[in-house]
Amino acid sequence: MKKVSVIGAGSWGTAIAFVLAENGHDCLLWARRSEQSAEINQQHSNQSYLPNIALPGNLNATSDLSVAAMHGEIVIIAVPTKGIRGICVDLNKMDISKKLIVHVSKGIEPDSLKRISEMIAEELPPSKMKAIVALSGPSHAEEVVQRHPTTVTAASADIDAAEEVQDLFMNNYFRVYTNDDLVGVEIGAALKNVIALAAGISDGLGYGDNAKAALITRGLAEISRLGVKMGANPLTFSGLTGLGDLIVTCTSVHSRNWKAGNMLGKGNTLEEVVSGMGMVIEGVRTAKAAHQLAALYDVSMPLTESLYSVLFEDVPPKEAVDQLMSRMKKQEVEDLFGYK
Ligand SMILES: NC(=O)C1=CN([C@@H]2O[C@H](COP(=O)(O)OP(=O)(O)OC[C@H]3O[C@@H](n4cnc5c(N)ncnc54)[C@H](OP(=O)(O)O)[C@@H]3O)[C@@H](O)[C@H]2O)C=CC1
Numbered sequence: 001m002k003k004v005s006v007i008g009a010g011s012w013g014t015a016i017a018f019v020l021a022e023n024g025h026d027c028l029l030w031a032r033r034s035e036q037s038a039e040i041n042q043q044h045s046n047q048s049y050l051p052n053i054a055l056p057g058n059l060n061a062t063s064d065l066s067v068a069a070m071h072g073e074i075v076i077i078a079v080p081t082k083g084i085r086g087i088c089v090d091l092n093k094m095d096i097s098k099k100l101i102v103h104v105s106k107g108i109e110p111d112s113l114k115r116i117s118e119m120i121a122e123e124l125p126p127s128k129m130k131a132i133v134a135l136s137g138p139s140h141a142e143e144v145v146q147r148h149p150t151t152v153t154a155a156s157a158d159i160d161a162a163e164e165v166q167d168l169f170m171n172n173y174f175r176v177y178t179n180d181d182l183v184g185v186e187i188g189a190a191l192k193n194v195i196a197l198a199a200g201i202s203d204g205l206g207y208g209d210n211a212k213a214a215l216i217t218r219g220l221a222e223i224s225r226l227g228v229k230m231g232a233n234p235l236t237f238s239g240l241t242g243l244g245d246l247i248v249t250c251t252s253v254h255s256r257n258w259k260a261g262n263m264l265g266k267g268n269t270l271e272e273v274v275s276g277m278g279m280v281i282e283g284v285r286t287a288k289a290a291h292q293l294a295a296l297y298d299v300s301m302p303l304t305e306s307l308y309s310v311l312f313e314d315v316p317p318k319e320a321v322d323q324l325m326s327r328m329k330k331q332e333v334e335d336l337f338g339y340k
């Protein structure tokens with residue numbers, strides 16, 4: 001039994017804490033609103049994020065970040081990408097040392113173009129943390145709390161730390177693999193959200209399975225193209241955190257990024273979509289970062305660029321699709337492995 005803190009009581013933080021508590025760990029969940037921590041402690045529920053789900057009786061919550069930070073030998077950060085730095089700045093003010101930091105977020109910071117683990121490493125000195133692990137893969141909170149079989153990957157440059165996280169979570173419905181390719185895992189996780197927005201738009205426009213399959217496969221091609229230039233292992237992109245997460249997020253009724261894209265495809269404005277969702281749509285902010293990364297690394301990312309033009313340059317979705325389909329002809333398979 002380990003002492004674990006989960007920072008962030010949205011859909012995913014709560015689902016992660018659910019698994020840990022069911023595994024018998026002493027898990028403390030931090031919610032930034034005290035009424036939410038009270039609901040978790042007294043009613044064993046989190047109706048705003050996971051309605052009608054009974055949380056384990058041994059799962060406790062607090063709205064005091066310092067109490068949460070001190071509690072766990074392992075601290076899991078589960079807030080949207082835009083909240084990562086703020087949480088780390090606050091954690092750094094606390095009297096903690098050598099915690100194993102795990103993050104479960106999926107995004108890239110615009111302008112700085114930092115991955116999540118890079119942001120954490122910039123804000124938390126080595127005295128406060130012993131290693132960083134990213135836990136990622138095709139995993140909707142709504143299915144995890146129904147104990148539906150789910151597979152994810154614990155990624156870290158420190159493979160012992162990744163294995164510690166693997167052991168923490170493994171049970172008969174939550175299976176964890178390890179990978180030492182932190183760059184590939186974090187890039188796949190972040191950029192699948194951009195493609196999910198495009199998949200939602202495609203469905204919203206009334207296009208079918210052919211278009212969806214094209215978005216997933218050509219999306220994977222451009223994510224891999226960028227990731228490899230950034231130093232990732234190309235094989236990571238055919239794994240759970242690449243292809244696996246693309247499939248789940250582009251096809252699931254639970255996907256927030258897909259839902260947001262679907263509303264855009266049906267004619268809603270970005271403002272309407274963002275204000276109506278009530279949960280984070282990571283792909284919108286990451287689309288900006290991906291657009292900047294494509295320029296920085298001089299990588300062709302036509303789907304990402306097309307989505308960017310719809311989100312931020314007022315290009316109508318139908319026109320963006322027409323532009324994509326009429327690009328110059330090209331060969332399908334690329335040499336990412338150095339074969340030729
Ligand atoms: N939902 C899922 O199935 C999965 C999500 N993820 C990733 O996990 C991360 C979190 O997503 P998810 O839980 O779904 O998001 P939600 O929108 O469901 O919840 C976000 C949580 O973070 C809190 N929060 C929001 N902004 C900040 C901030 N600036 N500082 C501190 N806390 C903040 C919210 O508090 P409040 O309620 O007070 O607003 C809420 O508790 C995302 O990166 C997402 O991509 C990964 C895998 C699966």
Ligand SMILES: O=C(CO)COP(=O)(O)O
Binds near residue numbers: 140245
């Ligand atoms: O990353 C996720 C599932 O793996 C959750 O994001 P979406 O809700 O956009 O699919």
